[in-house]
Amino acid sequence: MSTKETIFVIGATGNIGTSAVHAALSAGYNVLATVRNTDSAEKLFKNLGGRKEGITTVEVDCVSETGIKSVIEKIQDGKVPGFQHVYACVGGPYSPLPLTEVTTQSLRDHMTINFEGNFFAYRATIPYLIAQAHPTSTWTMCTGSQGEIGEFAAPAMSQGALFSLANCATQELKNTNVRFNEVYLGLRVETDESAALHGVVKASEFAEVYVAVLKAGGGMKGQRVLVEKVEDMKNVRWVAKIKE
Numbered sequence: 690m691s692t693k694e695t696i697f698v699i700g701a702t703g704n705i706g707t708s709a710v711h712a713a714l715s716a717g718y719n720v721l722a723t724v725r726n727t728d729s730a731e732k733l734f735k736n737l738g739g740r741k742e743g744i745t746t747v748e749v750d751c752v753s754e755t756g757i758k759s760v761i762e763k764i765q766d767g768k769v770p771g772f773q774h775v776y777a778c779v780g781g782p783y784s785p786l787p788l789t790e791v792t793t794q795s796l797r798d799h800m801t802i803n804f805e806g807n808f809f810a811y812r813a814t815i816p817y818l819i820a821q822a823h824p825t826s827t828w829t830m831c832t833g834s835q836g837e838i839g840e841f842a843a844p845a846m847s848q849g850a851l852f853s854l855a856n857c858a859t860q861e862l863k864n865t866n867v868r869f870n871e872v873y874l875g876l877r878v879e880t881d882e883s884a885a886l887h888g889v890v891k892a893s894e895f896a897e898v899y900v901a902v903l904k905a906g907g908g909m910k911g912q913r914v915l916v917e918k919v920e921d922m923k924n925v926r927w928v929a930k931i932k933e
């Protein structure tokens with residue numbers, strides 16, 4: 690039986706999720722990865738260059754209210770391995786339309802997928818991590834600078850909600866075993882092959898940031914990790930989420 694710690698990557702098959710899995714494996718952790726179905730599991734393995742070792746996949750709809758909760762129940766029933774860390778990065782919709790043109794359906798899609806998926810992940814996994822009382826648990830989520838820039842209305846509003854979620858989590862987890870941090874991303878990151886085609890940052894490069902978060906220890910708790918330029922991936926910097 691493995692004695693390595695496990696990171697539960699929620700939204701593992703996406704650009705940021707693939708990067709988180711990459712980081713977790715390179716830092717010596719096992720991974721429990723959410724996948725929608727076997728096709729999305731294969732997509733993840735392909736984007737990791739065929740690597741499967743150290744990864745357990747669990748089929749779940751991250752956007753459903755009970756999806757991640759059902760994974761916790763499977764862990765409690767011994768059907769899937771437990772975890773000590775979480776990286777949440779569910780997302781997708783990115784409509785460029787201005788506020789007055791955002792349809793109700795588009796607004797709901799952005800809030801459901803970009804925000805609710807991560808909120809449900811938090812609500813289901815934090816009680817589990819606190820109950821496990823592992824002394825160095827971490828909970829990390831990825832937000833986008835669109836929430837500050839406000840060029841694209843619906844994505845910006847969903848990121849704004851995530852910023853507030855991160856503020857609440859910082860307050861609520863202050864005196865717990867869980868080291869919560871937000872990775873604030875102002876660069877475009879895609880899976881390696883796609884990034885090479887589009888001239889953006891590769892998931893495997895962005896992985897350095899999560900490795901730094903994992904290694905940072907207690908000095909990085911309740912922080913916003915700023916990734917606004919390429920150099921920020923090498924020299925990771927952060928600011929407190931809540932001003933004292």
Ligand SMILES: NC(=O)c1ccc[n+]([C@@H]2O[C@H](COP(=O)([O-])OP(=O)(O)OC[C@H]3O[C@@H](n4cnc5c(N)ncnc54)[C@H](OP(=O)(O)O)[C@@H]3O)[C@@H](O)[C@H]2O)c1
Pocket residue numbers: 699700701702703704705706724725729750751752778779780781782802803831832833834874875876877878879
């Ligand atoms: N990529 C960037 O450069 C960037 C920059 C700033 C902020 N962010 C933030 O990081 C988060 C993740 O972004 P990303 O680029 O990794 O997104 P992504 O590539 O679209 O994937 C996100 C994950 O969410 C899942 N997902 C999407 N729609 C779903 C649905 N309807 N039902 C169930 N699962 C669904 C995807 O599953 P499938 O793989 O099965 O589709 C995937 O696992 C978002 O909040 C985004 O705003 C990303």
